[in-house]
Amino acid sequence: MNQPEDVEIVLSHQRRYKFHSGTLARNSTWFAEELNERNAAKLNHRARQAGIKLRWMVELAQLPDDYHPGGLLKLVDLTPTGEPVDGRAGLVINENGRLPQAEKVFHQYEMILYAFYNKPLVIDDSDMRLALQDCYQLLEISDYLGCTSLISKPIEVALFKHGQSLFQAIRVSPHAWMGMAYRIRSELIFKECMIHLAGDWRNIKQKANVVEQLRVIPGARSLVKKYHHALLDKAKDVETKVASHYPQSVRLPSEELPIKRESYARDILVWMALTFFRHWITQRILTGKGRDAPDCGFDLFTALGAGGNHYMDKTVMNQFHAKFPMTKKAMNVLENHLFELKECIKNVVLDSGILKSQCQLDVHRFPTKHLTCTEFDREDFPWLKEEKEAMALPTKRAYKPGGNEIARRNLETVRKFQNTLTGEDREEFEDDDDAAEDEEQEIGAHYRDSPSKRMRYN
DSSP, X not given: OOOOXXXXXXXXXXXXXEEOHHHHHHHOHHHHXXXXXXXXXXXXXXXXHTTOOOOEEEEEEEOOOSSOTTOEEXXXXXXXXXXXXXXXXXXXXXXXXXXXXXXXXXXXXXHHHHXXXXXXXXXOOSOHHHHHXXXXXXXXXXXXXXXXXXXXXXXXXHHHTTTHHHHHHHHHOHHHHHHHHHHHTOXXXXXXXXXXXXXXXXXXTXXXXXXXXXXXXXXXXXXXXXXXXXXXXXXHHHHHHHHTOXXXXXXXXXXXXXXXXXXXXXXXXXXXXXXXXXXXXXXXXXXXXXXXXXXXXXXXXXXXXXXXXXXXXXXXXXXXXXXXXXXXXXXXXXXXXXXXXXXXXXXXXXXXXXXXOOSSSOTTTSOOSSOOOOOOOGGGOHHHHHHHHHHHSOOOOOOOOOHHHHHHHHHHHHHHHHHTOXXXXXXXXXXXXXHHHHHHHHHHHHHHHSHHHHHHHO
């Protein structure tokens, strides 16, 4: 049997909708508490004969504000004919020129209510900053209605439809989107935020309100620092490998061991090229252009990974030649050896994976200025850790006093009253005291005679 549309929701005097009470109650705790028989209208025979099915009316009494982030709904008293008792026709908005804001709230309520009927959410991507605000407002309304678990996945799906626009917005403000990801339990968005936060933490933490926004998420700041320090350790490892790399031809210029000095002498220009490279890379690291830089060495590793003339070009080499003059031919040979060395260093950097992007952002179309090689461990998602900790905590059984203890408490209560009485009142309570003592003796005898108690005492 099809359920009638017995609930009317009035957002304003021009926006009125009818829904099924069963659907609303199944998907929202607020409606489950309010849509009960006690609050339902008692329709008379004439109303039922006229086909009136309306039994509840819900009105948006207050738009979202600081005190009511999700707005304020209230039930409207109905007459036996299904009409409002006070005759009101809904909220009349007087926003003093802010009507678009009210329209947006109405639209958000509509999307959430129709999501109960599996209608997809639609989030405008003309400005992803505004889209983030809309998502937060949707969550405030869903928290108020008690349907966040139902609405979180549609919000995530609606955001993913925007593709690279979403990931560009996350790159700009990962700390803001991280709070959104935590509330809707989105692993992909949370991971994307963590990659950008770990790679660009030195710059992001200087922005206003970053720490306050991260405090909303349990353990978020320590989690960011953990992956940021892991990234620095990886950068340090790459610097060590680059600074200690020897080409194969330099290490073994001859197959005859031990190698004679004449064999090494033939490779003097290769050694000079290696010396020039290490002079340059050491200067970069010591002057704070490596892992100590604000970009954690992104520019340095990008240049090393590109090779060729992306670093130590003709201008730099001419400075070396000015200090160590040589013939034109020797200069060309040395630069050829340096080019070969750059190719070896390029492979070292690329094999380390420090330039490999782990984020969903297309860094070729939308390049970043920080490292995005962080590999996030799924076990570190805050909500998964919370669920794991909740499951690990043992449930304590409620303590229930036994028969002896109850009797003892009763006797103590009687004695306290006796201490406060005098004269005839005390004599009146003495008989009760004797009866209570007899009761205690009987209870003790019962427990001593009990088989289970005898086993315990034995």
